[in-house]
Amino acid sequence: MALSTGIIGLPTVGKTTLFNLLTKSQAQTSNFFSGKASTNFKLAPIPDERIDYLTDLYNPKKTTYAQIEVTDVPGLVKGASQGEGIGNEFLNSVRKVSALVHVVRAFENPEVLHVDGSIDVMRDVETINMELLFADLAMVETRIDRILNNKKKKKESAEELRLLEKCRSVLEEEKMLNQLELDDEEWQQLKHLEFLTLKPMILVVNVDEVQLEGGNYPGKDELKNYAKENGIPLLEICARAEVEIGELDEEDRAMFMEELGIDEPGIDRLAKVIYDYLGLISFLTAGPDEVRAWTIRKGSTAKEAGGKIHSDIERGFIRAEVVSFNDLKECGSMSKAKEMGLVRLEGKDYIVQDGDIIQFRFNV
Secondary structure (H helix, E strand, O other): OOOEEEEEOOOOOOHHHHHHHHHOOOOOOOOOOOOOOOOEEEEEEOOOHHHHHHHHHHOOOEEEOOEEEEEEOOOOOOOHHHOOOOHHHHHHHHHOOOEEEEEEEOOOOOOOOOOOOOOOHHHHHHHHHHHHHHHHHHHHHHHHHHHHOOOOOOHHHHHHHHHHHHHHHHHHOOOOHHHOOOOHHHHHHHHHHOOHHHOOEEEEEEOOHHHHHHOOOOOHHHHHHHHHHOOOOEEEEOHHHHHHHHHOOHHHHHHHHHHHOOOOOHHHHHHHHHHHHOOEEEEEEOOOOEEEEEEEEOOOEHHHHHHHHOHHHHHOEEEEEEEEHHHHHHHOOHHHHHHOOOOEEEOOOOEOOOOEEEEEEEOO
């Protein structure tokens, strides 16, 4: 599934560290504003306790978690929309992603200078927002010029021009395009432009250990209100502590997390929030050969889910044998779940639920 997320933010806020944690990578990080000039792409596994449980139950030859593609782009600076810094590469990299994770910095560290010389989470959010907005405005103006200068005027172009004028008006008021009210058909006509200010956003505040334990950092209340008003998920993660958590064995990890007052690594929470925010769920298949999470969109039918495994299953779909993960876990085995009448036969139009364990019957 070509759904992906882009990690964005100013230089030295911890973007690449989060990318490495999400994707289990070793991409180079930098303490300096020049930073890296290249974009990193990699798949990130989505942690799933259900897959862990089924792996213990079936002891399969292979275990496969759900995955999303993550893009880590060069640090953005003020003026990136006009090509400052590595702005053009940044903008090209994030045009294609399905959602944005904006990392803002709350931690203080004299060895890692902030690009603006001080810590201010709301200022940083506004800096990035304005760059996204200016980039969309520049694209709208380029597209308008192209339509006006095209000698072959088409009916579709006239309608697109009308919609682009609306977009320009909103952007010139320094408002994001997600505040523009258009109907589905109108948005469809603009879909090819891949506007940045329409993309779903997740905010991640990179805090230090003291801020994490104390549950506070400068600008927290203002940022929380901003996120709430705009319907943006907000997570607080200490990237430095997450690196340590990842290096510890299970026993030490549990103790360290208890000291920090967290019951799940922040990076696991972030991966799950991204997955959910993209409108994705997992159905599961389990057996001695493989335990696997399959990624589908919320609202997918059993027949569509079968096609995710193989087109033959979708084409020759007969029935889906379904049991919810919670029911299976409660019973302790598939045979017990069947005995209790908890395994159901569902037809092609059944809407698959997150955590359904499915075996497909098909005939080609």
